[in-house]
Amino acid sequence: MTPLHYFGDLVRDMLLRVPLGAVRILFVSTLAVLLLWVLRLPQRDVSGIATSGQRHNLRPWAAVALLVQLVIYIFL
Amino acid sequence: MGNLAYIDLLIVVVYIVGTLVLGITLGRRMSTGKDFFLAGRTLPWWAIGFSLVATDIGGTDIIGVGGAAYSYGMAVANFEWIGCIPAMVVAAFLFVPIFWRAGVYTIPEFLERRFDARVRSALAVCWFAFMACNIGIMLFASARMMQVLFGWDPVVCVLTMAALVGVYTLAGGLAAVVYTDVIQCIVLIGGCLLVLVVGLVDLGGVSGLRAALEAVQASGGTAAAAHPTDLILPLDTPTPFPWAGIYFGLGMILGPAYWIGNQAIVQRSLGARTEFDAKASYIWGALLKNLLPVIIAVPGLIALAKYPGLAQGDEALPTLVAHMMPVGVRGLFLAAFLAALMSSVDSYVNSAATLLTNDLYKRFLNPAASDERLLRIGRTVTAGLILWGILFALYLSRLEGSGIYAIFQTLLAFFQGPALAVLLTGVLWRRATAPGALTGFVGGVLCAVTLFAMNQPAVYGPMQWQPLFRIGEPFLYFSIWAFLVALVLVIVVSLLTEPEADDKIRGLVYGRDLPERR
Numbered sequence: 001m002t003p004l005h006y007f008g009d010l011v012r013d014m015l016l017r018v019p020l021g022a023v024r025i026l027f028v029s030t031l032a033v034l035l036l037w038v039l040r041l042p043q044r045d046v047s048g049i050a051t052s053g054q055r056h057n058l059r060p061w062a063a064v065a066l067l068v069q070l071v072i073y074i075f076l
Numbered sequence: 077m078g079n080l081a082y083i084d085l086l087i088v089v090v091y092i093v094g095t096l097v098l099g100i101t102l103g104r105r106m107s108t109g110k111d112f113f114l115a116g117r118t119l120p121w122w123a124i125g126f127s128l129v130a131t132d133i134g135g136t137d138i139i140g141v142g143g144a145a146y147s148y149g150m151a152v153a154n155f156e157w158i159g160c161i162p163a164m165v166v167a168a169f170l171f172v173p174i175f176w177r178a179g180v181y182t183i184p185e186f187l188e189r190r191f192d193a194r195v196r197s198a199l200a201v202c203w204f205a206f207m208a209c210n211i212g213i214m215l216f217a218s219a220r221m222m223q224v225l226f227g228w229d230p231v232v233c234v235l236t237m238a239a240l241v242g243v244y245t246l247a248g249g250l251a252a253v254v255y256t257d258v259i260q261c262i263v264l265i266g267g268c269l270l271v272l273v274v275g276l277v278d279l280g281g282v283s284g285l286r287a288a289l290e291a292v293q294a295s296g297g298t299a300a301a302a303h304p305t306d307l308i309l310p311l312d313t314p315t316p317f318p319w320a321g322i323y324f325g326l327g328m329i330l331g332p333a334y335w336i337g338n339q340a341i342v343q344r345s346l347g348a349r350t351e352f353d354a355k356a357s358y359i360w361g362a363l364l365k366n367l368l369p370v371i372i373a374v375p376g377l378i379a380l381a382k383y384p385g386l387a388q389g390d391e392a393l394p395t396l397v398a399h400m401m402p403v404g405v406r407g408l409f410l411a412a413f414l415a416a417l418m419s420s421v422d423s424y425v426n427s428a429a430t431l432l433t434n435d436l437y438k439r440f441l442n443p444a445a446s447d448e449r450l451l452r453i454g455r456t457v458t459a460g461l462i463l464w465g466i467l468f469a470l471y472l473s474r475l476e477g478s479g480i481y482a483i484f485q486t487l488l489a490f491f492q493g494p495a496l497a498v499l500l501t502g503v504l505w506r507r508a509t510a511p512g513a514l515t516g517f518v519g520g521v522l523c524a525v526t527l528f529a530m531n532q533p534a535v536y537g538p539m540q541w542q543p544l545f546r547i548g549e550p551f552l553y554f555s556i557w558a559f560l561v562a563l564v565l566v567i568v569v570s571l572l573t574e575p576e577a578d579d580k581i582r583g584l585v586y587g588r589d590l591p592e593r594r
């Protein structure tokens with residue numbers, strides 16, 4: 001056994017103690033944080049001018065993509 | 077699934093002829109290297125979005141994802157969901173606009189602007205070697221699958237597929253790749269959706285599927301039977317999808333590395349006609365990605381409900397299609413399979429040619445090469461790569477049962493984590509320096525190689541050690557540790573070296589100093 005084995009076993013034992021309910025919270029909260037980040041991004045980062053010359057906002061579409069993920073990871 | 081009706085064959089022929097005609101027509105507009113490698117920067121967001129999704133789903137994935145759902149349950153959908161969608165959203169708003177504004181042809185070219193030629197060369201060599209080998213692997217794996225499914229000769233399959241992809245990729249470059257990907261993505265989604273709908277109707281809808289899966293669950297048997305619809309599996313699951321590998325390895329490292337740093341993926345957004353189109357393409361792709369596991373993985377569960385005793389998961393979809401699908405749907409499924417295969421091979425051929433032409437030929441051999449000469453070189457390299465892909469695929473077909481596909485997935489994991497560390501720090505941290513990036517990349521790759529070696533029986537056996545990892549294919553774990561080591565090295569060495577000049581990195585790091593361009 002090397003120090004890497006001991007370290008690996010330590011990490012593995014720690015992760016094994018995490019209940020699956022907490023893991024689900026981790027997955028869902030990661031997606032929620034990302035959704036919040038998208039909602040708070042400056043307007044110039046989430047919008048752009050299309051070839052038609054009109055400014056379009058991508059924020060709602062990115063939010064929908066992440067919301068669908070949130071629902072999926074809450075229920076599956 | 078070997079018995080196809082004339083109408084099935086007609087659908088396949090129409091698909092192939094349509095793809096070829098579109099690709100060759102687009103090829104007539106090519107006059108410069110920029111046209112060939114970046115489609116003249118004229119691509120709209122909707123076409124790039126379809127292309128991103130089609131490129132990501134290979135021919136073996138259609139069968140493999142359904143097969144994995146049959147064997148292990150819906151946890152395989154993590155690769156399309158948590159492994160893709162968050163990374164695509166982050167890429168759309170943080171990374172893609174900076175790459176597009178830089179006006180580069182390749183990610184390694186961006187890294188030379190941000191760091192230096194050594195970082196560019198290191199990444200270009202790794203990506204080119206991987207892509208060139210992957211062309212042969214994809215051709216070989218798909219030909220082997222066609223042999224199993226339809227009884228077709230694998231050598232004929234390799235030659236036919238390579239010729240079909242070669243014709244339109246050689247003629248039309250990235251534009252042909254992207255617009256044929258649009259057809260291929262629609263055929264792929266349509267074919268798989270029909271299989272899903274016909275399968276669900278046969279089982280009596282979603283409630284019927286659920287009841288059938290509960291019956292399978294009660295009888296035990298496969299790993300999927302324990303958690304057929306669960307996405308999050310325990311750390312000691314007998315499947316290859318423990319939650320820690322999925323969350324840390326896939327969601328945090330391999331997914332972002334793939335969507336931010338893989339030349340075959342990012343190149344099409346570099347060819348977008350505006351910065352808005354580049355960003356919107358990734359968001360459109362993310363929306364489409366939400367649908368994919370439903371149409372690719374759920375048919376695997378339908379097969380589990382209908383035919384629970386199959387020897388191998390990869391038999392699930394072909395069995396379902398052969399026994400349950402009416403005439404016409406079988407042809408559409410075969411067209412979807414071919415579409416998935418062709419859309420991945422053409423992208424890797426075009427991107428490998430872009431890397432070789434721009435990052436090696438133009439950078440080191442002929443910096444003054446005209447755009448017209450780059451077009452000729454690009455087409456020559458594309459033809460060479462197709463030939464190489466055929467030869468490598470035929471060579472692989474002689475290495476019976478060597479697990480070559482898994483080996484190359486592991487090789488990809490060696491450098492994807494370190495490459496992500498270099499890109500993340502390069503775009504998000506002004507203080508990152510060229511010596512830091514180079515040390516981080518090399519150190520991260522060496523870390524992954526060391527972990528891989530310590531997990532091989534030939535190494536740990538004589539030393540009387542235990543294997544370092546407890547799962548069969550621990551490439552997700554290699555990538556985590558390689559990324560972390562690379563990140564620490566980039567940070568430490570950058571702080572110990574002189575900062576990059578402000579003029580050099582202006583416009584290449586995320587911040588407020590970037591004007592929006594059209």
